[in-house]
């Protein structure tokens with residue numbers, strides 16, 4: 001995967017705190033927290049809307065940084 005190229009969402013899972021994590025085709029994972037008003041992603045709480053995101057392009061912050069650690073927080 002070239003840096004900055006689009007990847008796609010292949011699935012979702014939840015971490016131990018119940019936050020949703022997108023699994024990406026590049027092999028990275030990305031937290032999709034719904035913590036209004038800072039991070040508003042009400043769609044991630046809805047199974048139907050999550051399903052609709054699978055296969056869609058997603059700009060992976062880790063690939064953009066050239067990072068391979070999914071525990072870091074993108075700036």
Ligand SMILES: [Zn+2]
Nearest residue numbers: 026028060063
């Ligand atoms: Zn990536």
